Amino acid sequence: MSKPALLFLSHRIPFPPNKGDKIRSFNMLKVLSQHFDIYLGSFVDDPYDWQFADKLEEYCQQVFLLNQNKLTCKVKGLSAFLMGKSISEQYYQSTKMQKWVDKTIQQQGISQAFIYSSVMAMFTSEHLDKLHQVVDFVDVDSDKWRQYAENKKGLAKWVYAREHRKLQRFENNVAAQSAHSLFVSDPEAALFKQQIGPEVHGRIQGMLNGVDTAFFDPDSNFEPLENEQVDVVFTGAMDYWANVDAVSWFVKFVWPLVRQRHPKAQFYVVGGNPTSDIKALNGNNGIVVTGRVKDVRPYIAQSLVTVAPLQIARGIQNKVLEALSMAKPVIATHMAIEGIDARSENIKITDDPEEFCEQVCQYLEAPQDAYENRLWIMENLKWTATLKGLPLLFRNS
Incomplete structure (x- = not known):
């Protein structure tokens, strides 16, 4: 029996689950795959991760991965100053990803989307009239840039402060246009509510991370280190x-x-x-x-x-x-x-x-x-x- 189709967009390939954002995105993918036929679109920013691409087929109906060259993305990010956008938006901008999203929504008749990391919402912005969209912001990215700015001086301080303002505006637009906005904790959700109007507050909630307690178990079977003193x-x-x-x-x-x-x-x-x-x-x-x-x-x-x-x-x-x-x-x-x-x-x-x-x-x-x-x-x-x-x-x- 077929399941409803779900577009799943992630800024980084959700496998292997070996770092913070990928641990969360993989576990969300695994849960949602039990209820939906997943159409996954994602970037691969670490060449090491390409060897694991086929592992995603167990959870997805279709997988579309794009190589992300960090140097090229940084150059793209600079165009943000000419376009009045955040660097983060321009960093992830991709014509190929946009074409795949447009084609997949049309061909598969997709009416629901899960967005992991707010920047990926740019690829669904032209389809919001027919999409039930849930976005996992994870944390308030724009606030990181505010913190960075506080610790910088001169030009760097100006750049980081600008990124805070521009990205905050983008985040607020994404949340206003989505059915639900998730954050990694209730305090993080509360922080986001401070930057957006009360009419959106009811659609914002925390959803905690978990831990694979069977894997991260001191009594599980892993190879010990030899001749290393890890204090x-x-x-x-x-x-x-x-x-x-x-x-x-x-x-x-x-x-x-x-x-x-x-x-x-x-x-x-x-x-x-x-x-x-x-x-x-x-x-x-x-x-x-x-x-x-x-x-x-x-x-x-x-x-x-x-x-x-x-x-x-x-x-x-x-x-x-x-x-x-x-x-x-x-x-x-x-x-x-x-x-x-x-x-x-x-x-x-x-x-x-x-x-x-x-x-x-x-x-x-x-x-x-x-x-x-x-x-x-x-x-x-x-x-x-x-x-x-x-x-x-x-x-x-």
Whole structure:
């Protein structure tokens, strides 16, 4: 028996689920595929991900993927200054994607669409009169640019402030034209409501991330690391500006204090595509930069503590959820823990470098089991529970 057709647009291929946005988009795709015939259109910005393209066929009726050259997209982004649009919009603009969307909607008689990341809504803008559209903003992207602007000076400050204004206007238009707008948490949804008129508020809601608790299980079957001393670990995509900034802050303000007390301590930075600045840290002062790894779990499992020292953030940090699910102590800034209601003796929250150091040193000196962290994840953030309401936002699901 055929299922209703659903257009699913994602700014990044939703497989493999190895970084924050792809973890969420993949799990949403998996849930929606149980109720709809999925027509997926997505960009591939990392050549590594092409090998997994056929994995999507299990969940989709049709898959359309476009290679995204980052340098070309940055050049396209510059045209935003001439067109009065946000850089983000122009970065993702694609004639090929637009033609595929137009053709697919017409040929398949599609009347419903799921948009993952607000920028992808540009491709359905000419079809809104016949589309029931649900958009997952995930977090308030425009607010990140406001935060960036606060930490810059001169031209960079002006550019980031402009992007905040332009992208906010675009986000508001998308939400006003959509049946439902989702955000990764209730606080994130509340923040968005502050920038848009009250007539739209009833169509805005939070929908939490989950965790694959069977995968991120300290007792699951994964290959342990050999001859590696992982005292402190940070995990995340290391070409993402907020992660780079977090590691840089930790290395500058916290780690030297830790090493004064524990000269042999090791800090592992685990994540793909590290920038040149992050690569340069490798081998210095007990810092190990791994680059992309086959499995992040051994690094979390063998660490004494996971750190999340984010200085700029929106939404929920999957790196924190995964560490909690692995029963690890977590030390996080207030930014990194936002939207996560878990509290225990082994979740420390501080923005002060000296206090951050003190907490790290306590775990180095007296390692702690944090199984209560995993129990909280099991009780509150399994994907089957957090996404159970997603199909109900559509017709005939």
